Amino acid sequence: MAVSDVMTAGATNGEAMCPHRLVLEHVTSRWGVLVLIELLDRPYRFSELRRAIGGVSEKMLTQTLQTLERDGLVHRDAKPVIPPRVDYSLTDLGREAAEQVRALALWTQERMGEVQKAREGYDARKRGSEQG
Numbered sequence: 001m002a003v004s005d006v007m008t009a010g011a012t013n014g015e016a017m018c019p020h021r022l023v024l025e026h027v028t029s030r031w032g033v034l035v036l037i038e039l040l041d042r043p044y045r046f047s048e049l050r051r052a053i054g055g056v057s058e059k060m061l062t063q064t065l066q067t068l069e070r071d072g073l074v075h076r077d078a079k080p081v082i083p084p085r086v087d088y089s090l091t092d093l094g095r096e097a098a099e100q101v102r103a104l105a106l107w108t109q110e111r112m113g114e115v116q117k118a119r120e121g122y123d124a125r126k127r128g129s130e131q132g
Helices: 019-028 030-041 046-053 058-070 092-110 112-131
Strands: 074-079 085-090
Touching (some): 046 058, 046 085, 085 092, 092 112
């Protein structure tokens, strides 16, 4: 069954909003992928995680962590100390998702040469058809 085949009741404006599709979007989003893969190694404090990922704004990292926490993938551990300390780690469900995402990331890394050749071939054919 395709992801798009399952819709929740009451979808508005003809939009097919599937609960599992939303989770898939969260897990495979630009920052969601990187957060999950990074947290596979160990728990991180917010600033450590932001540095480890690189290029993510504070706002986007906050939103990504909140979304993944809401989905049950990330655990936020706020310690009652001064200054406040918050650690982020994966839940069991999050670890399972992160391992799947990491497998896909490794696959893309291993197959990048083939992807690049395919892109070059496509671009060459496209240029040829535009000139002809």
